[in-house]
Amino acid sequence: MLILGLETSCDETGVALYDTERGLLADALFSQVDIHVEYGGVVPELASRDHIRKTLPLVEEVLARAGCAGADIDGVAYTAGPGLVGALMVGATLARALAWGWGVPALGVHHMEGHLLAPMLEADPPEFPFVALLVSGGHTQLVRVDAIGEYRILGESLDDAAGEAFDKAAKMLGLPYPGGPHIARLAQRGHAGRFTFPRPMVNRPGLDFSFSGLKTYTLNTVAECGESGALSEQDKCDIALAFEEAVVATLVIKCRRALREEQLKTLVIAGGVSANLSLRRQLDEALAKEGGRVFYPAPRFCTDNGAMIAYAGARRLQAGQRDDAATRVRPRWPMEELSPLAPAGG
Numbered sequence: 538m539l540i541l542g543l544e545t546s547c548d549e550t551g552v553a554l555y556d557t558e559r560g561l562l563a564d565a566l567f568s569q570v571d572i573h574v575e576y577g578g579v580v581p582e583l584a585s586r587d588h589i590r591k592t593l594p595l596v597e598e599v600l601a602r603a604g605c606a607g608a609d610i611d612g613v614a615y616t617a618g619p620g621l622v623g624a625l626m627v628g629a630t631l632a633r634a635l636a637w638g639w640g641v642p643a644l645g646v647h648h649m650e651g652h653l654l655a656p657m658l659e660a661d662p663p664e665f666p667f668v669a670l671l672v673s674g675g676h677t678q679l680v681r682v683d684a685i686g687e688y689r690i691l692g693e694s695l696d697d698a699a700g701e702a703f704d705k706a707a708k709m710l711g712l713p714y715p716g717g718p719h720i721a722r723l724a725q726r727g728h729a730g731r732f733t734f735p736r737p738m739v740n741r742p743g744l745d746f747s748f749s750g751l752k753t754y755t756l757n758t759v760a761e762c763g764e765s766g767a768l769s770e771q772d773k774c775d776i777a778l779a780f781e782e783a784v785v786a787t788l789v790i791k792c793r794r795a796l797r798e799e800q801l802k803t804l805v806i807a808g809g810v811s812a813n814l815s816l817r818r819q820l821d822e823a824l825a826k827e828g829g830r831v832f833y834p835a836p837r838f839c840t841d842n843g844a845m846i847a848y849a850g851a852r853r854l855q856a857g858q859r860d861d862a863a864t865r866v867r868p869r870w871p872m873e874e875l876s877p878l879a880p881a882g883g
């Protein structure tokens with residue numbers, strides 16, 4: 538089954554072709570970062586307008602690269618939520634129009650399920666059940682995953698998402714949006730031990746997260762360092778490292794706690810922040826000591842992309858799921874509302 542996947546939930550237009558027999562055939566991505574950078578964050582209306590410009594050319598590009606034609610496609614998957622409503626509408630409308638024209642089914646996919654299943658695109662995918670840490674710009678969640686569509690939220694952020702915290706800390710240091718990769722780069726040149734930031738909520742039981750205190754602590758540190766003039770490059774690197782260490786330490790502690798409570802050994806990390814090398818390294822080390830293992834997507838499939846939507850859609854379309862006649866997008870969409878995979882034809 539050859540599935541076209543479209544991702545347009547935020548500021549990346551992602552398109553991919555996934556074949557259930559042959560795997561990922563082609564994928565293409567256009568990032569709108571340059572459009573939004575001068576505003577310090579994503580401007581929804583500009584995002585929607587650019588998805589309109591980019592989606593169809595990217596569809597043509599992936600078809601050409603895979604040597605396929607529209608007539609070869611067996612189904613179209615698109616991100617139906619959560620995300621920016623206008624941006625979601627663009628992908629939903631185009632996906633459903635293409636599917637209608639080709640006479641094949643369309644299916645709206647949950648963006649976080651896409652992230653969650655992205656490690657399945659790798660040569661050595663994880664096996665169910667596992668605990669997933671979903672860390673993106675909009676979400677920080679620990680989820681018990683028993684199968685596709687069988688999700689139980691174990692914990693989540695009570696305020697900012699981890700990626701959002703990275704973005705805000707970056708802004709305080711005068712770094713461009715999205716800030717995660719910039720913080721990570723500065724942190725590499727930071728001196729360990731100059732600052733120690735608090736590890737939020739690690740001394741409290743449970744699996745929820747909170748990053749707002751860390752944000753305030755970062756702001757205060759930036760203000761103190763800047764009292765005698767502008768921050769030096771080294772100040773910025775040291776603060777970036779202390780911030781990254783605090784976020785990573787918190788995530789590692791909560792992941793280990795979740796695995797212990799669920800009596801599982803397999804962890805999956807996905808979403809933009811899972812591209813963070815320090816997080817990957819520290820989780821690798823911590824789990825290896827306990828006989829566990831962490832799986833993550835290739836770096837380009839950690840952040841938003843079309844391949845994860847094509848994959849998640851393919852699994853569900855293959856099981857017989859499809860949209861009805863109404864076009865619906867869900868800017869807010871709790872993951873626990875997703876249905877398990879129905880048997881083929883069901």
Ligand code: KG4
Nearest residue numbers: 673674675700715717718809810813840841
């Ligand atoms: O999954 P994603 O592309 O979009 C959402 O669904 O939100 O995640 C984007 C987030 C941004 O907040 C960005 O700063 C963060 O992922 N991010 C990182 C890294 N790369 C991206 N955060 C920390 N370290 C990174 N290397």
Ligand code: ZN
Nearest residue numbers: 652673840841
């Ligand atoms: Zn995302």
